[in-house]
Amino acid sequence: MATARKPQLKGVTSEADGKASDPLMVASVEKAFRVLSVFDRHHQALGLSQIAAAAGLDVSSAQRFTHTLTRLGYLHKNPDTKHFELTVKSLDLGHHFLRASRLVDKAMPYLLHLSKETEETVNLTMLDGTEIVFVTRFVSRHMLNTDVTIGTRMPAFCTAPGVAILSRLPEAEAIAVLDKSELKAYAPGTTSKKSDLIRKLKQSALQGYATAFEEFYHSDASIAAPILDPKGYPEGAVNIATSRSRYEPDEVVTKFSSLVMATAHAISRT
Amino acid sequence: MATARKPQLKGVTSEADGKASDPLMVASVEKAFRVLSVFDRHHQALGLSQIAAAAGLDVSSAQRFTHTLTRLGYLHKNPDTKHFELTVKSLDLGHHFLRASRLVDKAMPYLLHLSKETEETVNLTMLDGTEIVFVTRFVSRHMLNTDVTIGTRMPAFCTAPGVAILSRLPEAEAIAVLDKSELKAYAPGTTSKKSDLIRKLKQSALQGYATAFEEFYHSDASIAAPILDPKGYPEGAVNIATSRSRYEPDEVVTKFSSLVMATAHAISRT
DNA sequence: TAAAACTTATCGCATAGCAATAAATCGTTT
DNA sequence: AAACGATTTATTGCTATGCGATAAGTTTTA
Known part of the structure; x- marks a missing residue:
């Protein structure tokens, strides 16, 4: 038996x-x-x-x-x-996390400020494995879809916040993440070749911000900057999410790059 | 041993x-x-x-x-x-809830619309025991504090969404909630006498909306309407949260009462 | 440097939790 | 309507699982 x-x-x-x-x-x-x-x-x-x-x-x-x-x-x-x-x-467990997270605590006022200043959707994301997780968001009046909620996950390699974070990770770690990721094309603009991605990471590290245009969602246009701890290790990313229908890629950069970077720096320093 | x-x-x-x-x-x-x-x-x-x-x-x-x-x-x-x-x-567990909740799914677009229309902070809340829980929120540019996150709880009896929901509960249930609640004064305007509260519930039921002015937070001013299932049982509430510094109580009512009710009805009907 | 406090590792035992089974309930088909 | 199949609820005996004591290792404090 x-x-x-x-x-x-x-x-x-x-x-x-x-x-x-x-x-x-x-x-x-x-x-x-x-x-x-x-x-x-x-x-x-x-x-x-x-x-x-x-x-x-x-x-x-x-x-x-x-x-x-x-x-x-x-x-x-x-x-x-x-x-x-x-x-x-x-929702309790997640709420405990939000309350207990030093990063969230530091970031909230700055994110709110950024969302007021830009009138665009602003997100705080963190890395978990090969994915980024949306931790807090301030949704602008221009947002159309309501699919992304707190806790939503997306592949790191094809999102602006993901690339921003990876760009500040020790190179070995970043490559390990790419290797674990399924590098497939989600949308017309997806960068899915490993060599291209590595180049993109390096460039993002130099610039201090990362962008993604139609890489995951159709029509998404996003720019992000990493939040660093005192040792320079990336704890998360701030990003502004708009849509291709409202901005051309270069407009996103000129309008928002210094703002996201300033916000991320301010949070890092706190 | x-x-x-x-x-x-x-x-x-x-x-x-x-x-x-x-x-x-x-x-x-x-x-x-x-x-x-x-x-x-x-x-x-x-x-x-x-x-x-x-x-x-x-x-x-x-x-x-x-x-x-x-x-x-x-x-x-x-x-x-x-x-x-x-x-x-x-955040995963909470995210599963948000994705699996029919109510959240129905409500999101309407809430987004309401937040655009009013340019004020809009929340979806549900009752759990004697408390309301914030399920989704669209924060307006006027919001100052960032303490309330998804999953935050407040006593139902002294919040507009709480009262809105209780007002549509079968009377015995509503009173049971009040009896379990610790009816203490949290802020200058808290209604904390049971008889007053019962009156408030009845009035809110008649009006179709509930208000709270400095009942929990100092300076909060909030108006809410219940979302009902097909049998008329309250599933949650929509509310608009502003501050006393920006509106007088009667302005909140005249500006927002029909909008919150319309939104709540639309969600109920979906 | 001693010692106090805390974290890590190990282990035998009892019980908490397992899985099988039976009873009850539901809902579907002819 | 009756009979069946499927799903949920209730019960039980067994043992593997998880318990809690203890000891060894590590870090902090006095």
């Missing part, structure tokens, strides 16, 4: 062995997060078995974790449909 | 017994979240024993959970100071 136990970890094996060898790893925690991250735009409300399938758990585990997470307030169960969805409490 | 085990759960006992009786509860998950929520503005980077103390765990547990959370990418350990801090990945 115990024979049926092992094969039930289907496709997750590659991850699982890593933990087997790690006695300090609490597997339940990872499973809980797996359950939570099953929910997204296309999976807003899910039944128990759907969750089990999507998270790679058996129904019993799914039962235990949904129960636990419901009691903790992160999930809500609709008593009629028996489906679960994420609750607004899911 | 087993005698020393029980007394180590110091002040958390009241919560802990609830779980003992619940066989589906996975205690590790709760502990993991307790570790994560130890970090805030005044606790940005913490050592192991500080975490243990703050989360009410022994050092061994703290060790295991910090290790687990570090491997999962939610914590970062500074190799020099041996201190932990939250990483930007902490």
Whole structure:
């Protein structure tokens, strides 16, 4: 009867062995997060078995974790449909981060100021692996789409903030990020050849700012400058995001480059 | 030797017994979240024993959970100071919520539109227990302080969005919320008497909007309307936040009441 | 330089959490 | 409507998992 136990970890094996060898790893925690991250735009409300399938758990585990997470307030169960969805409490953890981050704390007033001065959309982003994450944003009246929210991720290599950050990373680290990245073309302007990217990083380092024109989004036009810690290590980036329909590339540079750099420097110095 | 085990759960006992009786509860998950929520503005980077103390765990547990959370990418350990801090990945969970929420999805374009139209700060909030939570915000150029971020909580009873939502809750539920709330005065204008609050709820229900003038913040002036699901149950609120220095209470009402209501209705209908 | 405080590593044991199963509920089909 | 299939809820015995004590190593303080 115990024979049926092992094969039930289907496709997750590659991850699982890593933990087997790690006695300090609490597997339940990872499973809980797996359950939570099953929910997204296309999976807003899910039944128990759907969750089990999507998270790679058996129904019993799914039962235990949904129960636990419901009691903790992160999930809500609709008593009629028996489906679960994420609750607004899911914002708590992110909020703790925003409050605890020295960088966010320093940056906020400067970003607000920059957004008033330029009347354009201003973002603070940080690097996580090969991606940049949107940490705070001030959206201008010119913004059209509302898809980018706090926590949104984009590949670093084809965004202005990503390039700005990479340009100040020790070269080995920057190249490691590029190597881990899937260098594919997302939009008409994507720079996706490694050699070109390295050149772009060097140029951005010299200039003190980075740009991206239709590299990720169609019609995006963005300029960014890195925020550095006292040792010169990049902690994040400030960027101004507009659209090709409103500015030509060279206009973006002439209008905004010194402003983003000044803002980034001010934050770095604080 | 087993005698020393029980007394180590110091002040958390009241919560802990609830779980003992619940066989589906996975205690590790709760502990993991307790570790994560130890970090805030005044606790940005913490050592192991500080975490243990703050989360009410022994050092061994703290060790295991910090290790687990570090491997999962939610914590970062500074190799020099041996201190932990939250990483930007902490925004993921909240981002999943924002993407998975039908309400957010519906509301975003309308909120953006309202912010352009009024040039004032516009928020989407939801109720969680006795508090409202800021889910999305479009900050205007008039905004001065940057303290309110996504995920920020305020007592429902003394905020315009809170009152707007409570006003559409079944009366018993609304009163239950008031009873659970600590009805204290936060600012010069706080309505903190239960009878006054009930009157305020009724009036807000009739009007279709709610206002708050210096009820929570000093100098805040806010007007809100509830977003209702097809059954008329309040899912959240739209509000416009300005300051007393820029508008008199009656100006806020005349300028913005119909706009917030129109926006809230439009979202409700979608 | 001693010692106090904290972090890292190790380990045996008990229990917390696992997975299988059974009962109940829902919703679909003929 | 009845009967079936699918999904959710409840229960249970077993053991692997995670617990917490302890000891060894490291850094900070006096």
